Amino acid sequence: MLEKKTTEYERAVLIGVINKDQNEAKVTEYLDELEFLTFTAGGEVTQRFTQRMEVPNPKTLIGSGKMEEVEQYVKENDIGSVIFDDELSPAQQRNIEKQLRCKIIDRTSLILDIFAQRAQTSYARTQVELAQYEYLLPRLTGLWTHLERQKGGIGMRGPGETEIETDRRIVRDRITLLKKKLTKIDRQMETQRGNRGALVRVALVGYTNVGKSTLMNVVSKSEVFAENKLFATLDTTVRKVVIGNLPFLLSDTVGFIRKLPTQLVESFKSTLDEVREADLLLHVVDISHPQFEEHIASVNKILDEIKSADKKTIMVFNKIDQYKPETIDEDDLVTERTAAHFTIEDWKKTWFSKIGDRALFISALNKENLDEFRKRVYDEVRDIHVTRFPYNNFLYPEHLDFQ
Numbered sequence: 402m403l404e405k406k407t408t409e410y411e412r413a414v415l416i417g418v419i420n421k422d423q424n425e426a427k428v429t430e431y432l433d434e435l436e437f438l439t440f441t442a443g444g445e446v447t448q449r450f451t452q453r454m455e456v457p458n459p460k461t462l463i464g465s466g467k468m469e470e471v472e473q474y475v476k477e478n479d480i481g482s483v484i485f486d487d488e489l490s491p492a493q494q495r496n497i498e499k500q501l502r503c504k505i506i507d508r509t510s511l512i513l514d515i516f517a518q519r520a521q522t523s524y525a526r527t528q529v530e531l532a533q534y535e536y537l538l539p540r541l542t543g544l545w546t547h548l549e550r551q552k553g554g555i556g557m558r559g560p561g562e563t564e565i566e567t568d569r570r571i572v573r574d575r576i577t578l579l580k581k582k583l584t585k586i587d588r589q590m591e592t593q594r595g596n597r598g599a600l601v602r603v604a605l606v607g608y609t610n611v612g613k614s615t616l617m618n619v620v621s622k623s624e625v626f627a628e629n630k631l632f633a634t635l636d637t638t639v640r641k642v643v644i645g646n647l648p649f650l651l652s653d654t655v656g657f658i659r660k661l662p663t664q665l666v667e668s669f670k671s672t673l674d675e676v677r678e679a680d681l682l683l684h685v686v687d688i689s690h691p692q693f694e695e696h697i698a699s700v701n702k703i704l705d706e707i708k709s710a711d712k713k714t715i716m717v718f719n720k721i722d723q724y725k726p727e728t729i730d731e732d733d734l735v736t737e738r739t740a741a742h743f744t745i746e747d748w749k750k751t752w753f754s755k756i757g758d759r760a761l762f763i764s765a766l767n768k769e770n771l772d773e774f775r776k777r778v779y780d781e782v783r784d785i786h787v788t789r790f791p792y793n794n795f796l797y798p799e800h801l802d803f804q
């Protein structure tokens with residue numbers, strides 16, 4: 402998966418904690434994702450450390466013995482960043498930094514970093530900057546203690562405190578300014594959305610890297626940036642699409658991820674409005690990913706947070722070309738058959754019985770089953786159209802050529 406290894410990549414180690422909420426297998430999955438995030442941010446993971454512990458160490462999250470092990474490794478292997486899957490408190494971050502003497506990053510700050518790197522437009526940059534300052538503000542206290550120790554405490558407390566207060570004020574002022582700027586842009590965007598007229602609005606949603614932009618491109622013949630890294634898309638693209646003479650708007654937006662930092666959900670309000678105001682959601686899923694069911698749950702959680710969980714939704718299971726079930730030997734009577742052994746046909750049965758024809762199985766890359774996709778979307782959009790304009794005389798074609 403992480404094929405590229407060049408010297409420009411910063412060397413990093415990952416740290417995960419095994420406890421009653423997350424067993425070893427889960428932590429491995431989480432660290433796989435964290436490694437992909439690290440790769441997206443420009444890092445190369447050279448080692449993973451995990452520790453089994455029921456109660457996290459309040460000082461350094463992991464235990465002191467494990468910390469020494471990591472310290473040794475960091476020293477000997479020219480490590481630039483130590484990345485934790487779990488969120489660190491400001492104090493933990495400070496303590497760990499002091500001991501390891503390299504950059505200490507948690508999942509939230511890693512995601513924020515990728516967003517910052519990826520933001521193309523001034524609008525996306527403003528949203529990310531706001532989220533970063535919101536993340537930084539409670540952590541400024543930590544910097545102060547750090548400063549105090551460096552400067553030797555006595556006599557420095559006054560100026561130190563002033564310094565941190567000044568820093569805080571600067572950050573708060575910046576937050577206020579960014580919020581104002583965003584409110585202004587939000588209003589402009591709202592007007593823009595209002596000007597789009599009464600067309601039915603369809604939004605692509607889903608976990609990051611599932612193929613939303615690829616699908617957008619094949620359906621609308623546009624060229625939205627798609628690549629095999631996380632968060633390729635940050636801005637929303639809206640395209641007018643016509644299927645069987647019926648025009649509607651299709652939007653492609655930022656992908657979701659497990660534990661998407663709340664600061665980001667809040668500051669990406671306007672980007673997510675596109676989802677909130679959509680008439681129909683196309684929830685795209687990468688069925689070839691071993692954790693796709695968890696991805697669905699994470700996406701549904703975020704949809705719930707932005708009050709869009711009850712929207713009309715079609716589940717679009719993508720990447721069927723890449724799906725490979727685990728196989729069991731006929732003679733193997735021990736291995737239990739699990740969801741990992743399901744064929745695409747099994748998955749179809751499961752989902753059709755759950756949500757009927759609101760489930761679709763496609764490959765956006767190989768253009769498999771796209772006719773069926775177009776037909777389903779057409780039917781849904783037409784239904785919405787008919788309800789909205791009961792008296793219009795639009796002629797819905799009986800027989801469609803979806804090519």
Ligand SMILES: Nc1nc2c(ncn2[C@@H]2O[C@H](COP(=O)(O)OP(=O)(O)OP(=O)(O)O)[C@@H](O)[C@H]2O)c(=O)[nH]1
Nearest residue numbers: 610611612613614615627628632633634656765766
């Ligand atoms: N094998 C296979 N790969 C696909 C398919 N659809 C998309 N991909 C690949 O999956 C990767 C991610 O695709 P994108 O379209 O960028 O995914 P996205 O959901 O827009 O991702 P973000 O914008 O990062 O949230 C790219 O490398 C695509 O080429 C598919 O049907 N089959």
Ligand SMILES: [Mg+2]
Nearest residue numbers: 613614633634
């Ligand atoms: Mg995309």
